[in-house]
Every structure is written in C-alpha cells, then in structure tokens.
Amino acid sequence: MNERDAVKSVLDTVVSLDIDAVAGQVSTALKAGADPRVVLNDGLSAGMRIVGDRFQSGEYFLTELLLAGEVMKAGLAPLEPLLAKTDVQGKGTVVLATVKGDIHDLGKSLVGMMLNASGFEVVDLGSDVPPQRIVDAVRAHKAGIVGLSMLLTPMVVSLRSTVEEITRAGLRDRVKVIIGGACTTPGLAKEMGCDGHGEDAMAAVYLCESFI
Amino acid sequence: MNCHERTATALNLGVPDRVPIFSCTEEQNQIYEILGNKDGALPLSMIREGVSGALFKLASPLINRMGWMTSETEKFMGKKLEADIALGYDCSWLMYSSIFNLRGNRQSTDIWGKLYDLVADPDGNVDTPMYRQGLLTTPELWEAWHHPDPDKFYKTIYRVFADLQKRYGDKIYLMGSLFSGLWESASQSMGLANFAVTLRRNPDFVRKMVKYYEKIYLATINATADAGMPAFVYSDDMGHKSGPQMPPRVLDEFFGPSLRRLCEEAHRRGIKIIVHSCGNVNLLLEMFADWGFDGVHSLEPTAGIDIADVKRRLGKRMCIFGNLDISHVLSEGTREEVESAVKAMLKDVALDGGFIMAMTNSHNAVKVGNTRWMIEYTHRYGNYPIKLA
Numbered sequence: 283m284n285e286r287d288a289v290k291s292v293l294d295t296v297v298s299l300d301i302d303a304v305a306g307q308v309s310t311a312l313k314a315g316a317d318p319r320v321v322l323n324d325g326l327s328a329g330m331r332i333v334g335d336r337f338q339s340g341e342y343f344l345t346e347l348l349l350a351g352e353v354m355k356a357g358l359a360p361l362e363p364l365l366a367k368t369d370v371q372g373k374g375t376v377v378l379a380t381v382k383g384d385i386h387d388l389g390k391s392l393v394g395m396m397l398n399a400s401g402f403e404v405v406d407l408g409s410d411v412p413p414q415r416i417v418d419a420v421r422a423h424k425a426g427i428v429g430l431s432m433l434l435t436p437m438v439v440s441l442r443s444t445v446e447e448i449t450r451a452g453l454r455d456r457v458k459v460i461i462g463g464a465c466t467t468p469g470l471a472k473e474m475g476c477d478g479h480g481e482d483a484m485a486a487v488y489l490c491e492s493f494i
Numbered sequence: 495m496n497c498h499e500r501t502a503t504a505l506n507l508g509v510p511d512r513v514p515i516f517s518c519t520e521e522q523n524q525i526y527e528i529l530g531n532k533d534g535a536l537p538l539s540m541i542r543e544g545v546s547g548a549l550f551k552l553a554s555p556l557i558n559r560m561g562w563m564t565s566e567t568e569k570f571m572g573k574k575l576e577a578d579i580a581l582g583y584d585c586s587w588l589m590y591s592s593i594f595n596l597r598g599n600r601q602s603t604d605i606w607g608k609l610y611d612l613v614a615d616p617d618g619n620v621d622t623p624m625y626r627q628g629l630l631t632t633p634e635l636w637e638a639w640h641h642p643d644p645d646k647f648y649k650t651i652y653r654v655f656a657d658l659q660k661r662y663g664d665k666i667y668l669m670g671s672l673f674s675g676l677w678e679s680a681s682q683s684m685g686l687a688n689f690a691v692t693l694r695r696n697p698d699f700v701r702k703m704v705k706y707y708e709k710i711y712l713a714t715i716n717a718t719a720d721a722g723m724p725a726f727v728y729s730d731d732m733g734h735k736s737g738p739q740m741p742p743r744v745l746d747e748f749f750g751p752s753l754r755r756l757c758e759e760a761h762r763r764g765i766k767i768i769v770h771s772c773g774n775v776n777l778l779l780e781m782f783a784d785w786g787f788d789g790v791h792s793l794e795p796t797a798g799i800d801i802a803d804v805k806r807r808l809g810k811r812m813c814i815f816g817n818l819d820i821s822h823v824l825s826e827g828t829r830e831e832v833e834s835a836v837k838a839m840l841k842d843v844a845l846d847g848g849f850i851m852a853m854t855n856s857h858n859a860v861k862v863g864n865t866r867w868m869i870e871y872t873h874r875y876g877n878y879p880i881k882l883a
Contacts, residue, residue: 301691345681345740349690385611385624388686389735464735464796465821482736 288314289325292357296329297336299349304357318364323401326357330399331487338484344392347483351395373401373494375425379416380409380463381432381440389463390431392483397429400487413440413447420453427490429480432463438470445474458493462486497584501667501850502724505766505788505813509847513840513876514584514667515869516815516852518770518791519860520574520591522619527862528577535619536566538612541599550599558595563602567592568654575662582869585667585850587727587770587791588658590651590714593673594623603629606674607639607683615858622856628685633692633699636683641706648713655721663722669768670718675730676707676749681739693744700748708752712759719763726760726767727791728753733773735797742777750785757786768815772855774798783811791815794854802842809848816843817854818868825859832864836871841882851876 283291288311295307304326311321333350336342342350378394380386387409394404405423407415409431420428428448432441441461448454458477461470462485471479477493480486495503495511503510519525522535541550550557557563571588578586594602594610602610602623607630610623630636655670662668674682680703681689693700711728718726732738738745760767768789769782774797782790790808793799793816801817808814816839818824823835836851843849851872853860875882 299694301694340737343738343741344734345686345690345693345744348687349694352687352691385613387626 283310283314285311285314285316285320289316289321292321292325293329293332296326296350296353296357297332299333299346299353301349301353301356304353305360308357308360312360312364318361319368322358322361322365326354326361327399327401330354330396331484334396334399334484334487338482347392347395351399354395354399372403373491374427375403375405375423376427376429376490377405377407377416377419377423377425378429379407379411379419379431379444381430381437381444382410382412383440384432384437385409386431386433386463389483390429393429393431393462393480393486396483396487397490400491402427402487402490413444416444417447417451417453420448420457421451425457427458427460427493429486429490430459430461430476432461433465437465438474441470441474445476458490460486460489497665498667498724501585502766504848504850505725505768507810507813507848509878511878513844513872513878513880514850515582515872516791516850517574517578517581517583517586518852518856519578519865520589520622520856521615521858521860522570522621523615523617523858524860524862524865525570525574525577526619528580529573532617534573535617537618538614538620539618541596541612541620547599550596554596554598563594563596564592567594571654571658572661575658575666575668579662579665581865582873583666585669585725587669587671587729588655588723589671589673589727589729590654591622591673592650592654601626604674605642606679607636608674608679621858625682628681628683628688630683631685631688633696636699636703639683642710644709644713647710648717651714651717652720655717655723659722667725668723669725669727669766670714670721670723671727671729671770672711672714673729675728676704676711676752677730677732677739677745679707680704686739693740693748697748704749704752708755711752711756715756715760715765715767716763719760719765723765725765725788727770728756728767728787729770731772732778733771733775733794733797735774737774737776738778739773742781745778746781750781753785761786768813772797779804779808783808787812789813789815789850791817791852792854793817795819796821796854801839805843805849809843809846813848813850814843815850815852818852820853820855820857820860824853824864824868825857825861827864829867832867833871836868837875837882840872840875840880844876845880847878 462480500510615621
C-alpha cells in the first residue's frame with residue numbers, strides 16, 4: 283500500500299467507526315512512509331470531520347459521534363510520540379465553559395471534541411464556571427475564542443455577566459465569544475453582543491474556523 | 495367528570511369534559527411554596543456545610559445504611575402530591591426516586607451505578623441531583639455492581655406506591671414511575687462514550703444489561719398496578735437537542751423488544767403506559783406508538799418538536815401530553831404570555847380530545863405563579879367543545 287492509500291485507509295477507518303482497526307491502520311500508514319502530521323490531518327482529523335458533517339446532516343447520531351471520538355483517541359496513541367517531536371501548527375486556542383449556575387456538560391464536551399479533531403487547542407473549564415475563571419483562562423492560554431454553553435433561559439444572566447467580565451478585563455476586542463446550548467439562538471448571541479451562535483458541534487467548528 | 499374520568503378519557507383518545515392537566519413538577523422550591531411552607535424544604539447547606547456538613551462528609555455510608563435519603567425522598571413524594579392536589583392538577587407523574595445514596599457531602603450515586611453532583615435550586619434547597627458520569631465503565635465493573643434484585647425492588651415500590659395511592663389516589667389520577675429508563679440506565683451507568691464502544695465491541699453484553707433493566711421495570715409496572723394506580727410513566731431520555739442519542743434502528747434492535755414487553759405487561763395489568771423522553775425525538779415517535787405506548791410526554795419545543803405536527807402524525811395512536819415551554823413562558827413569561835401559550839396549545843392540539851395539558855418538563859426555574867396561570871387558563875379555555883377563534 284502506498285503512503286496516500288494508507289492515509290486514506292486511516293480516514294475510512296474513522297468514518298466506519300472501527301475502533302479496533304484504527305491503531306493498526308495508523309501504524310501501516312507510518313510504515314508506508316507517511317508524515318505523522320499528514321496521518322493526523324488527512325487521516326484521523328479529516329475522518330472525524332466527515333463524521334461530524336454526517337452528524338450535522340442527521341446521518342450519524344450522538345453515540346456514533348462519541349464512538350468516533352474514541353476511535354480518534356485510539357488512532358492518536360501510536361502517533362502522539364512522533365507528533366511530540368514535530369512542530370504542529372494549530373488553529374488557535376478556544377476556551378470552553380458552561381456558564382455559572384449550569385452544570386450541563388455534554389454539548390460543550392462534544393464541541394470540544396470536534397474542535398480538537400479540527401486542529402484547535404481546547405481549554406475546557408467544565409461546567410458552572412464563574413466569569414473570572416474564564417477571564418483568567420483567556421489570559422493564561424492566550425485564547426482567541428471563548429465558547430459558552432447554557433441550557434435554559436434563566437442562565438442568560440450568567441451569560442451576560444460573563445461577557446461583561448470579559449469586556450471589563452479589556453479582552454473583548456481580542457477574543458471572539460460564541461454561544462451554544464438548548465435555549466441559545468442567533469438572536470440571543472446578537473442581543474448579548476456575542477460574535478456567533480453554533481446550533482451544534484460542527485456548526486461551532488465552522489464558526490471558529492471562520493474567525494481564523 | 496372527576497379527575498380520573500377526565501384523564502382516562504383523554505388517555506383513551508376520547509373527548510372529556512375539559513382538557514386534563516398533568517403535573518411533572520419535582521422541584522422542592524415550587525412544592526413547598528405551593529404548600530405555604532418554604533421552610534419545609536431541605537437546604538443543601540445542611541448536607542454541605544457546618545457541623546452537619548462535616549457529619550455527612552465523614553459518615554455518608556452510615557447515613558445511607560440508616561435510610562436517611564430514602565425516608566427524605568419518600569416524604570417528598572407525598573408532599574409533591576399534596577402540592578399537585580392543592581394546585582388543581584388532574585393527574586400526576588409520581589416518580590419513585592428513592593434510589594440515591596450520598597457519597598460524601600458533594601455527590602451521590604444511584605442504584606444503577608451513576609454518579610451525580612448534589613446541586614441547589616435557586617433558593618438553596620437540594621435539587622434533583624445532576625448526572626456527572628457513569629461508574630460502571632466496563633462490563634466487568636457492571637457485573638461486579640450490586641444491582642437491585644427485581645423481587646425485592648417490587649416489594650419496596652409496592653409499599654410506597656400503595657401507601658400514596660391510599661392517601662391521595664382518590665383526589666388525583668396517579669401515574670407511577672421510576673427514575674431512569676432502560677436506555678438511560680444502560681448508557682449512563684457506563685458513560686455514553688463507553689457505552690458506544692461496548693455496543694460496538696460487545697453487543698451481547700448490552701443485550702444482557704437491557705434484559706436486567708427490563709426485569710426491574712416489569713417489577714415496577716406490576717407494583718404500580720398492584721398498588722391500584724391506573725397508569726405508569728416510562729421515563730427515558732432518548733433524545734438530545736438535535737435528534738435521538740442513538741440511531742433509531744439500533745434503539746429498536748436493542749431496546750425495542752424489551753419496551754414492547756413493558757407495554758404489553760402494562761396493558762395485561764389494565765394500566766396505561768406513557769413514555770417521557772426529553773430532547774428531539776421526532777425520529778422516534780412512530781416507534782413509540784409501535785412499541786405500544788398509550789401517550790407521549792415532553793415533546794420539548796426547545797429541541798425542535800412541533801406538537802401540532804406530532805398531533806397530526808400520531809393523534810390517532812397516542813395521547814399527546816404537552817408541551818408548554820419552560821425555558822421562557824413558565825419561568826419568566828408574563829400572565830399574557832402564559833394565556834396566549836395555553837390558548838395556542840388548545841387550538842393546535844386539543845380540539846378533538848386525546849390531549850393532556852402539561853409543562854414540557856420539571857425545572858427549578860419554573861414559577862409557581864406561572865404554573866397557576868397555566869392551570870387557570872386551561873380551566874377557562876379548555877372546556878369541550880373548545881371554542882377558540
């Protein structure tokens with residue numbers, strides 16, 4: 283198998299969600315002479331994007347998206363020691379958090395998984411996160427994007443105070459702020475002075491990529 | 495008609511005298527406010543802080559053995575029904591939720607192997623614990639867990655339900671229920687990602703898990719029927735914001751046979767069975783009817799469910815419960831907004847019967863005042879024949 287076909291096989295393995303075959307396919311691609319960065323970008327990540335697109339279009343479901351995340355992890359295991367020796371240029375850093383008062387985690391974690399797979403550095407602060415912690419993380423990680431998640435309308439208060447805290451800290455012109463979650467809409471994003479709204483995990487990825 | 499006749503008629507897809515109203519409220523802040531006893535609620539600070547907090551932190555295994563959580567939740571079930579009756583509901587979803595054990599003073603586990611954070615409602619009282627992760631991440635851990643014995647479980651549920659039916663069953667139409675359905679119990683006890691991997695690698699193990707939960711549910715349905723309750727709510731969140739959590743054909747293959755048997759058992763025992771699922775379940779609704787459910791609840795508008803469309807598709811097969819918005823109308827809406835939402839709902843879904851008015855879910859942000867308006871306007875506009883321009 284030549285290098286190109288081997289990388290394509292890695293991609294196909296991710297798309298077919300074959301968790302037990304992916305590490306072997308990655309090793310085969312490396313043995314065929316593929317650059318580890320090419321295996322990551324054109325194999326694992328490209329496969330993950332196809333899965334994400336299929337999830338967005340309704341062809342794949344949540345369990346399949348999560349399984350793809352596990353396939354990606356399994357495929358990364360043989361790659362990581364090699365990637366550590368290379369200079370991988372990411373797409374930038376995104377700080378993710380569920381706003382103060384809300385501990386729902388799943389949607390935000392999916393966004394983090396897909397952003398990671400798409401080449402972003404993700405700093406996931408978890409749920410119920412106070413505004414100041416988000417500001418601190420933006421500064422510490424030099425993040426260019428903040429993604430805020432929330433489930434219900436009463437959490438709008440927390441969203442507002444988070445955006446205000448980012449502005450007060452003098453960071454608002456340096457970071458894009460995007461929102462997502464059950465009760466969020468493009469209208470709410472506009473009302474809160476945010477830069478965008480992601481309807482689902484892949485939409486959030488495309489939104490972040492539009493800022494690059 | 496009384497509340498029993500009214501609810502039963504709607505569940506049989508008929509036209510009662512008035513649209514029945516269903517309570518799914520589970521929130522301490524609302525229930526004790528309705529009862530005029532806000533101090534009756536259990537504050538989270540009692541578990542987390544001070545001397546009592548230290549005691550809970552150190553001695554939670556002992557406190558669990560003493561049955562403190564069980565007695566608190568059983569007491570709460572009675573308070574919930576008193577509040578539902580006081581507000582004028584016709585029927586009530588009675589969730590058996592004495593399934594939690596404290597794990598220190600910040601978390602709890604349930605009998606299915608799920609870990610939760612203890613969280614507070616806006617008034618600082620203990621709220622429904624928030625799922626954090628599964629503890630039984632591998633088949634080996636699942637096998638090693640002390641799963642409840644279905645026969646013993648039957649006895650526990652029967653004792654509680656029979657007592658509540660005796661005390662409140664003549665005043666409100668009671669629908670027994672159990673926290674966490676087959677899908678939730680199987681997927682959340684492992685964690686959704688681990689479950690997805692296990693489904694791929696070891697489908698026979700998934701079948702084994704589902705079979706076990708089916709036995710628990712059969713026991714619960716029989717306890718409900720033996721206690722004299724006329725209906726059962728099967729609660730299982732199978733959707734998320736934009737669709738089902740797993741492919742519908744896989745759900746049907748792995749869970750469908752068990753769910754059909756649950757519906758058959760409920761019908762054999764002469765009780766109705768209603769499915770509750772949060773999230774966007776548009777792709778599952780016909781399957782719910784095929785499996786044998788008599789009614790469907792939640793139908794979350796924020797997850798993209800159009801209840802009028804559901805009524806058109808399934809109104810001849812299932813009673814539609816729903817689906818007043820809790821994200822704004824019932825949590826922050828004005829009296830006029832509640833009135834308008836109730837009227838729109840009645841006009842869209844209730845005209846030919848087979849409909850029960852309900853909020854889409856229980857949440858601590860819902861206001862008691864808005865709930866009263868929902869009931870008031872359903873009483874005002876929901877009498878058959880419904881005359882709304």
